[in-house]
Amino acid sequence: MPEGQETTCCTSQKVILPVLVILMRSASGCMLVLLQDGFYRTLQRRARTALAGVPRGPNYASALIADLLALGSVAFSVLAACSSSYAVGALAGVLIALNVVSAHNFLHQKDNFRMYYFNLSFMSFRCVV
Numbered sequence: 001m002p003e004g005q006e007t008t009c010c011t012s013q014k015v016i017l018p019v020l021v022i023l024m025r026s027a028s029g030c031m032l033v034l035l036q037d038g039f040y041r042t043l044q045r046r047a048r049t050a051l052a053g054v055p056r057g058p059n060y061a062s063a064l065i066a067d068l069l070a071l072g073s074v075a076f077s078v079l080a081a082c083s084s085s086y087a088v089g090a091l092a093g094v095l096i097a098l099n100v101v102s103a104h105n106f107l108h109q110k111d112n113f114r115m116y117y118f119n120l121s122f123m124s125f126r127c128v129v
Contacts, residue, residue, distance in 0.1 A: 069099040070117045096121055
């Protein structure tokens with residue numbers, strides 16, 4: 001690292017530095033350094049200021065919709081099995097499909113119980129992440 005260039009260590013840098021060390025040791029001759037005025041640091045600063053006001057957790061309305069879709073899909077599946085009705089079964093299938101779409105939004109967030117709604121469709125959320 002050039003003289004006078006100080007680095008601050010954050011979690012993204014902890015992830016990228018081992019990769020950079022491997023690249024620097026390779027015979028490609030590509031020397032990558034995270035300078036304070038370089039592209040990566042500038043992008044990091046601009047993203048931090050742009051995302052300062054964005055809430056971190058899920059929206060209350062989207063969480064409520066996901067919960068109601070999961071409850072409705074289970075309820076209509078049981079109702080379809082008890083009544084032997086294909087129409088109710090089709091409605092349960094539509095609700096499960098909508099449930100998968102809403103559960104996919106929670107796969108990209110911090111671990112929570114709504115990720116498991118994806119498993120109601122007999123697909124595992126671990127294969128998607």
